Amino acid sequence: MNEAAPAVTQASDVENLVRGEYRHGFVTDIEADTVAPGLNEDVIRLISAKKYEPQFMLEWRLKAFRHWLTLQEPHWAHVRHAPIDYQSISYYSAPKSKQNAPRSLDEVDPKLLETYEKLGVPLHERAKLAGVAVDAVFDSVSVATTFRKKLAEAGIIFCAFSEAVKSYPELVEKYLGSVVPYSDNFFATLNSAVFTDGSFVFVPKGVRCPLELSTYFRINAANTGQFERTLIIAEEDAHVSYLEGCTAPMRDENQLHAAVVELIALEGAQIKYSTVQNWYPGDANGVGGIYNFVTKRGECRGADSRISWTQVETGSAITWKYPSVLLRGDNSIGEFYSVAVANHYQQADTGTKMIHIGRNTRSTIVSKGISAGHGQNSYRGLVKVLAKAENARNYTQCDSLLMSDRCGAHTFPYMEVKNPTAKVEHEATTSKISDDQLFYCRSRGVATEDAVNMIVSGFCKDVFKELPMEFAVEAQRLLAVTLEGAVG
Amino acid sequence: MNAVSAAIRPYAEGFKSLEPVLTRSAPAWLTALRREAFARFANHGFPGEREEDWKYTSTRPLEKRGFVPSLIAPGTIDVDAIEPAFLREIPAHTLVFINGQHAPALDTAGSDIAGLRIASLGKALQQAADKLQAYFAPASAWSDDPFTALNTAFLRDGAVIEIDDGMRLEQPLQLIFLSTKQAQPGACHPRILVRLGRHAHATLLETYHGLEAAANLTNGYAQIHLGENAQLEHLRVQRESAQDFHVNRVRVTQQHGSRYVSHTLNLGGLWVRTDLNTRLEAPEAEAVFNGLYWTDQGRHVDNHTRIDHLAPRTRSDELYRGIIGGHSHAVFNGKVVVAKHAMKTDAAQINNNLLLSRQAEIDTKPELEIYADDVQCSHGASIGQLDEQALFYLRSRGLDPETARGLLIDAFAHAVLDRIATPALQTFARRQLAAVMGAS
Numbered sequence: 001m002n003e004a005a006p007a008v009t010q011a012s013d014v015e016n017l018v019r020g021e022y023r024h025g026f027v028t029d030i031e032a033d034t035v036a037p038g039l040n041e042d043v044i045r046l047i048s049a050k051k052y053e054p055q056f057m058l059e060w061r062l063k064a065f066r067h068w069l070t071l072q073e074p075h076w077a078h079v080r081h082a083p084i085d086y087q088s089i090s091y092y093s094a095p096k097s098k099q100n101a102p103r104s105l106d107e108v109d110p111k112l113l114e115t116y117e118k119l120g121v122p123l124h125e126r127a128k129l130a131g132v133a134v135d136a137v138f139d140s141v142s143v144a145t146t147f148r149k150k151l152a153e154a155g156i157i158f159c160a161f162s163e164a165v166k167s168y169p170e171l172v173e174k175y176l177g178s179v180v181p182y183s184d185n186f187f188a189t190l191n192s193a194v195f196t197d198g199s200f201v202f203v204p205k206g207v208r209c210p211l212e213l214s215t216y217f218r219i220n221a222a223n224t225g226q227f228e229r230t231l232i233i234a235e236e237d238a239h240v241s242y243l244e245g246c247t248a249p250m251r252d253e254n255q256l257h258a259a260v261v262e263l264i265a266l267e268g269a270q271i272k273y274s275t276v277q278n279w280y281p282g283d284a285n286g287v288g289g290i291y292n293f294v295t296k297r298g299e300c301r302g303a304d305s306r307i308s309w310t311q312v313e314t315g316s317a318i319t320w321k322y323p324s325v326l327l328r329g330d331n332s333i334g335e336f337y338s339v340a341v342a343n344h345y346q347q348a349d350t351g352t353k354m355i356h357i358g359r360n361t362r363s364t365i366v367s368k369g370i371s372a373g374h375g376q377n378s379y380r381g382l383v384k385v386l387a388k389a390e391n392a393r394n395y396t397q398c399d400s401l402l403m404s405d406r407c408g409a410h411t412f413p414y415m416e417v418k419n420p421t422a423k424v425e426h427e428a429t430t431s432k433i434s435d436d437q438l439f440y441c442r443s444r445g446v447a448t449e450d451a452v453n454m455i456v457s458g459f460c461k462d463v464f465k466e467l468p469m470e471f472a473v474e475a476q477r478l479l480a481v482t483l484e485g486a487v488g
Numbered sequence: 489m490n491a492v493s494a495a496i497r498p499y500a501e502g503f504k505s506l507e508p509v510l511t512r513s514a515p516a517w518l519t520a521l522r523r524e525a526f527a528r529f530a531n532h533g534f535p536g537e538r539e540e541d542w543k544y545t546s547t548r549p550l551e552k553r554g555f556v557p558s559l560i561a562p563g564t565i566d567v568d569a570i571e572p573a574f575l576r577e578i579p580a581h582t583l584v585f586i587n588g589q590h591a592p593a594l595d596t597a598g599s600d601i602a603g604l605r606i607a608s609l610g611k612a613l614q615q616a617a618d619k620l621q622a623y624f625a626p627a628s629a630w631s632d633d634p635f636t637a638l639n640t641a642f643l644r645d646g647a648v649i650e651i652d653d654g655m656r657l658e659q660p661l662q663l664i665f666l667s668t669k670q671a672q673p674g675a676c677h678p679r680i681l682v683r684l685g686r687h688a689h690a691t692l693l694e695t696y697h698g699l700e701a702a703a704n705l706t707n708g709y710a711q712i713h714l715g716e717n718a719q720l721e722h723l724r725v726q727r728e729s730a731q732d733f734h735v736n737r738v739r740v741t742q743q744h745g746s747r748y749v750s751h752t753l754n755l756g757g758l759w760v761r762t763d764l765n766t767r768l769e770a771p772e773a774e775a776v777f778n779g780l781y782w783t784d785q786g787r788h789v790d791n792h793t794r795i796d797h798l799a800p801r802t803r804s805d806e807l808y809r810g811i812i813g814g815h816s817h818a819v820f821n822g823k824v825v826v827a828k829h830a831m832k833t834d835a836a837q838i839n840n841n842l843l844l845s846r847q848a849e850i851d852t853k854p855e856l857e858i859y860a861d862d863v864q865c866s867h868g869a870s871i872g873q874l875d876e877q878a879l880f881y882l883r884s885r886g887l888d889p890e891t892a893r894g895l896l897i898d899a900f901a902h903a904v905l906d907r908i909a910t911p912a913l914q915t916f917a918r919r920q921l922a923a924v925m926g927a928s
Contacts, residue, residue: 076540387846400856400858402858402860402861402862402863403861404861405828405831405860405861405862406828407859407861408857408858408859409856409858410855410856410857410858411854411855411856411867412853412855413853413854413855413869414851414853415850415851415852415853415869415871416544416849416850416851417841417843417849417850417851417871418848418849419843419846420843420844420845420846420848420873421873422843422871422872423870423871423872423873424869424870424871424872425868425869425870425871425872426854426867426868426869426870427866427867427868427869428854428856428866428867428868429864429865429866430856430858430863430864430865430866431863431864431865432861432862432863
């Protein structure tokens, strides 16, 4: 480093580093079976028919669609985007190779496997070394499922949603929409009408899932919005940890993603849901990128149950997502740990809702927002204590780190308390990376970028330590790549 | 549509009946301003709960009352009943208003001070309205706020305070607004215009006092401008009756190095909404917002604050505390906005709430909107109860539960009052709080 003009050197470093491009950008050439763009009852009937769904499913979809027609797209989030034309989206796309469904990894289309190789998550390796069962969703239809046998021995059902609809219709009918009803909100309603696939997990009474369940979502075929539906049910005293990770190829057109995730924890059950989201965020000029409008909600239905959301959000042009917990059971616990990064022209409006309904319910919220470039990062959270929720306890901490003079960090916490035994605490701070810390590191011979990485890692530590090990490693790497050179 | 027009009708009729009186001897610009403001109000109607700013406060109770314009002040008034509203700790320059209209007989004017002009707005409008025109530039109003529009439409009385450059006022200025029982519940819309020149220092006390059985609407709006390095300590004590409706907006603009310290005590009223905004428009400007709200049986109190950091090296510090008991509902919404170029901004905000009853509700929302990076901003909010340990300690020392609780609540509240710099004002504020807490 040139001691005489450190500021200048730093500035040009930044120029180079900021241009760090999205590494997972590529398109896999696979024939896809795609329905023409547009949305009407016929399309929904077609989706349902293509998936051989039972009648109740089709009716539910149509009910949702009719309700959706009466809704207006919401605009309260602190984000801006061009209007979405819902008629120009194709609502179904399945890889052709599905026709002769693979029964083992060897039968899987080698191109798909290659895709995962490029992402650094080779399926077989992952499955063997990390002991993770993977149910990979490749543009809406599952193509590979591993460790089914091992899970089946424990009585656990882990399969593609479309398969669950066919094989376990009674479970799906009982639980689907019981946490996020089809009429919940604009995007959840749209999802209810047109969802194509997703994951289904059922952990029976008293079973501790022997593996971390994991799914990789990818958006691949051009112009195909993804509408996953995930449903996880943990019966009495069951434990399950679920990992969801996403990357997507580089593309210029905005893609809509409106997933719904429902978690149900019965008495004494524990569900841990971890997400690393790294969809294409658009280029450095804000062109392209995924619109990620997701509804995620868990219900602690039984006493002593626990639901924990952990998310690392580094991708998407726009993220609009509030993983929530309904604390209905007495002594139930809800947790939310989040790291959200908005670089370049990314916009993130994310947070959580903790609804305290039962007695002695507790919730913890730790949210870390990082804004760089022209990124806009908002935390929006609700802590609600109903009149009958005796001794409810909430602690919220949301910190923001600012890394450029053109970005924004915003905090909108709502606290609504109707019970005088409740204790609700919220604290938030916003600041930039301290010059003192940077100077200290540099004086000890640590390069600026390493120092920034170190400080950011420290800033996010409270969240990363909640992630399963292999995810924590990936998350840290992702964060470093996302923020390369973001500090000047 | 029908419901809206029904809510607006009493105001429309009031405006129609009052307009001939108001236009008499008024310059054309003022008449036009009032008409335009009323049209704006009628067009918008009362804010609905779907508006984010009114999420937790419904204007329905206010709409149902159908307030008519307040009457001219009654001939006699019980001096004992209004005595507590007066600052007696030190001599002050006082203007008194009854139901929004200046009552000169009750004023206690200090000696004339060169460099200070203080007068009732009604008088100022009669004598030299054109001099005031600059105050009513469109930029000085919340153009989309119906209550501000309503205040402007019925612009009639209030106070004008102008302090010249370099003037340091030793004597506090006090404005007292009394709400008295009227044949029909009435609405008044006092406007307060304050301008401090460069390096001017002043202390302003506003008291809103409701007499027994009063059930009026006071819809006040204050515009305060602080010139370079000016300093203002501003204490507002709202102790209206348990049937009074109270809306109050304060909008401050601050120049380089100025310091605005506000203390807002919301201790009375049935349905209360206060908005306190300041714009730190030039470097080194500083704002301190302190607030205390106390609610009990059937009352609704909503405090909104907003601080805009628009220039580098501006500072703000906010502490609002609430004591919520009985069947009541309190709301706090504190917003801090840091604009793009406001580097080295330092903003801190804290909101603490004591929730004391099963029927009470508190909704709090501290917001940060930050568009600059080199800043230090923080906010905190808490909702909780009295510390069991502290209660136990006091009881082990022989205090009965009531006294012990009272002592702790008192201590909680006094953390806000301790921040009042002028000793006489602090004593006054303590007296007001004691009167309210003692009565409960």
